[in-house]
Amino acid sequence: MPLAESIKLKEQIINQYKHAYKILTDEHDLSLNNPIINQTLYSLVNNLGQFFEHELEDEILSDREIGKIRSDMLRRLETAETLMEFHYAEKFIQDTPNINNLKKFIYWDNYERLVDIELKKLFAIIEGQRLSSIAFVGAGPLPLSTILLQQQTGKPVICLDIHTEAYDVGKKLIDQYGLQHSLTYVLADGASYHYDGCDLVWIASLVPNKEQVVQRIYETNPNAIVAIRSVDGIYQLLYEPVDATVFQNVVCEEIGRTKANSSIINSTIFYRFQDV
Known part of the structure; x- marks a missing residue:
């Protein structure tokens, strides 16, 4: 050029x-x-x-x-x-x-493609390992990611959010759409939740206290795989990227990551705790 x-x-x-x-x-x-x-x-x-x-x-x-x-x-x-x-x-x-x-959401296609790419990478990582339950930290009032994750894995998803209004609206949406048997909304800080039984924990890009959430996952279920949504390149003008060096009290091994493109903003980094 x-x-x-x-x-x-x-x-x-x-x-x-x-x-x-x-x-x-x-x-x-x-x-x-x-x-x-x-x-x-x-x-x-x-x-x-x-x-x-x-x-x-x-x-x-x-x-x-x-x-x-x-x-x-x-x-x-x-x-x-x-x-x-x-x-x-x-x-x-x-x-x-x-x-x-729900497909009327302006960025529905982006969410669908993102979750599809994430799960393809995840299944390549776990190589047939069975999943039992998923937790999603920072589900928010519009839990499209959790709905897509549940639909594509067939596993129950626990939707965590610390904000009362987001919890109330998100739970109301899930209940009204008859999804409450496979998606459970919990009003809680991801840094205080007990992750026993959740072998996969997703952390949304806007969750501010990722370090504390990762520490809590390690304390309550060190066998869990952690997926954290981040950003690379120019998309750092929209979100803060994940800095794994802040996970000072746990030793995380990056076991895979997805790649963003011109239509998918987030990259997702998969971690496993090393000293398990």
Whole structure:
């Protein structure tokens, strides 16, 4: 790619990120009720996807102006994502309970592809080892990942969330759609839950206390496999990547990871505790 074109593309994505940050800072309503937020975030996510594994990724991520706003931007993006999940969850609760309704979620295809890739990697890792139960930390008000995991594995999933409102809405959705026999909502901090019986524990990308959750899994079920959703490359402008070096009190061995692409934001890292 010619140097002039590279510089132009780099400036475009940096300016778009700064513009999105300004909008998320200026707007009081970060929910889907605000069309400005809808368009801004959809355009940003779409354009970042086109930059995944681009030669300019590192230059963009290390840009001084990006560095100044990234931390606060991630916080605002988390708020917007949470509000989006509540919006759709409440909409689905009001609809006639039909599992196909969930496919109306704007990012349903992304979730479906992500879980499919995750499970293919998992089954390659465990090589026929039987699963009994799955726990998902940070299930939120719209538990699409847990629904897809349960459907594709046939195993019960425990949906953990520390926030009362997310728990209430998520549980209501599960109950209304008749999924309560295979999906169980629990109001709890993943760092205090007892994981005995869960041989696979998923940790959502927005869970803030991953270190403490991993420590608790180790204390209560050191034989469990842990799957943590992370991000690589340009997607670090949307989420904080997992830093395994913070797992200071446990020794984790990375046993596999999935790879993001232009349409799937998350990469997922699979861990096993070494001293079991």
